[in-house]
Amino acid sequence: MKKPGIHIRILLAAFALICAATFSLGAVGISITREFMESRFKDRMFFLAKYLALNAEVGVLIDDRSALERLASNLLSEEDVATVTILDNHGDKLVNISSGALSSLRIVETPIISRRLRNVNLLFSSDTGVKIPETESIGKVRITYSTRGIDQLMALIGRRFIFFSAGLTCLAGLIFYFISRSIVVQVTRLAQAARQVASGDLELRAQQGTLPETRELALAFNAMLDSLAASRTALKEANKRIMRQKMLAEMGKFSLMIAHEVKNPLSIIKCSVDVLKKDQSLPTKSTMIGYIEDEIKRLNRLIEDFLSFARPSLPSFRVVDLNAMLKEIVTRFELQKAGTSIEIQAKILSVPCHAKADPDLLTRALSNIIKNACEANGEKGLVRITACCRQNTWIVEIEDEGKGIASENLKKIFEPFFTTRTKGTGLGLAFAFQAINNHGGVITAKNRAEGGARFRVELKIED
Ligand SMILES: Nc1ncnc2c1ncn2[C@@H]1O[C@H](COP(=O)(O)OP(=O)(O)OP(=O)(O)O)[C@@H](O)[C@H]1O
Ligand SMILES: [Mg+2]
Structure with missing residues (x-):
């Protein structure tokens, strides 16, 4: 009952x-x-x-x-x-x-x-x-x-008294009804909010009501919801990380196998090419050798990318001037693109910006992003690189003038093996994501309103 x-x-x-x-x-x-x-x-x-x-x-x-x-x-x-x-x-x-x-x-x-x-x-x-x-x-x-x-007389007084008492009781009942209703309405509202939250609406927050007790209850309830929402987000993030780790572990095994299976034949091909090179009698041999060498290089790069991504070496942190490191990367790209229609424009402050980082990992990660920007521009275009320090954070932005990233791909580009390029491995951004994550940093990608993509890397720096 x-x-x-x-x-x-x-x-x-x-x-x-x-x-x-x-x-x-x-x-x-x-x-x-x-x-x-x-x-x-x-x-x-x-x-x-x-x-x-x-x-x-x-x-x-x-x-x-x-x-x-x-x-x-x-x-x-x-x-x-x-x-x-x-x-x-x-x-x-x-x-x-x-x-x-x-x-x-x-x-x-x-x-x-x-x-x-x-x-x-x-x-x-x-x-x-x-x-x-x-x-x-x-x-x-x-x-x-x-x-x-x-x-x-007593009977009359008794009757009047009963009427008076009944009236008084009704009046008191009415007063208590309104008082208890004001309490119950607020408690019911809290219960309703709890039910809505239980059905999945975590954004909902309880109204505070007019009574100090219900206000306190609503505040405690809302604080509980806040911490619930926070732990839910943390759980989601943790789940994502676990899934990624699982996938990486699988890939690690796979890449080891590929490395083993492909690297040996490659070295045999390489030896054969070396022998061919020495034989001057074949008329088309230089073109053929060129093709073979290109393919070998590509295969080699694929394997190295695989290995560095699937079996990453532990980062070795030391104090690095991030601005100087980025300038070096940019100089290398400027030299590479000299004589092409790809222009590289860098705005990097000359003041040092120190952080504990693995410069090799970061250099490779940032190089992958800049390489993508150059590739996205195609034959011609500008790649803009800016770096600044704001509130203990080193912020680098890399923009290009390419077609941008299709909105349905925005979520996938950091996944390993996702590529839209015929000769791409789809490991460049996955590696960059992993390396920056290992530094406690964040990498994000957006399309620019003017066209092209903008990649942003944020790293915590020392005070
Ligand atoms: N600047 C960019 N503009 C447009 N799309 C981009 C840009 N950078 C990355 N992408 C998209 O993200 C995908 C994944 O990039 P990622 O660097 O991981 O692999 P890839 O460039 O295709 O291959 P790899 O880097 O191994 O040569 C790309 O194929 C491309 O579709
Ligand atoms: Mg790439």
Whole structure:
């Protein structure tokens, strides 16, 4: 069975509390009022009995029953008096008249005292205050009265009280309803947010609400979501790295096999070419030899790329001036491209920029990117290389004027063996990515609005 929620519990608790408080207070109040009224009522009847006793003295002494009857019937006309009885000192009834059948009857009695005790104020003394000797009493007045009036009054008060209590309980219930609703609405909103997050919407954040407690809860909830999102991203990154490592490990095995299988025949070919070179008799041999040598070079490069990527040597870090290192790379490319329509324009600050790095790895990585930029330009074009230091970061940008990278390939270009060039291995950028990653750096690629691609490398430097 579903347990009642906060809303219902608060309402029930409030209801029970108010009911218990109002009804117990009411019951106590009614009983005190009743006691007070009964005692005042009794006092009044006692006063009437004493008044009759005073006036009845002579009538009792001379046994004037008609006079006593008149006195008694006078008293009977008083409201709530049911029976008036006058007794002599032997207990015989001298007068006994009754007004009819009345319910809830009570009795008060007072003695009729002879004149010798008149120095005592009998009318205003209480029945317990003055001791009257038995011998001085010449008779007794007994009044039977009805408390029906009190009962009716108490019933009326009770009814009014119940109405009043019910009204008060409803009002309190209403107030508690609105108070508990304001709490429950905020808790429900938090629960809804939690459900939405559970269904995968990690971007959602809980509203803080108006109560300090719910605000604190929402803040804690949002902080939990932030750390959840952060660890999810970290997990994704870690997964990516693991996948890449796995692939690299597989490739390592594969490349070792290729290196073994291809390198031996290559050296045989190379030896044969050397022998051919020495033989002057063949007329087309120089062209053939040229072809063979080109292919051998290409194969050799493929194997070396494979090996350096799949079985990378551990980087050996030392303090390097990155700007000087880049300048050297650029100079090499300028020499290579001298006499072609590929122009290389470099803007590298002459101030040194020191970082702990493996210069060989970095040189090869950056050379691959610059080589790609030159290749992307085709026959003609400008390759712009800029380097600067900003906030402890060395930033290098390499731009070209080629066709740029197709948007569907942007995500793939750093994967090993991805190439769109007929003679490419697809290992240049994969190697660059790996080397820069090993330096704790970042490499990104974008297409420029003016056309061509822009590669950006960021490396942390020493203060
Ligand atoms: N500057 C660039 N402009 C346009 N596309 C580029 C650029 N640099 C890289 N690419 C794309 O990324 C692919 C992968 O480059 P990567 O250097 O890894 O291999 P490759 O250049 O094809 O072969 P290799 O470098 O082994 O000769 C390229 O084939 C090309 O499609
Ligand atoms: Mg390349």
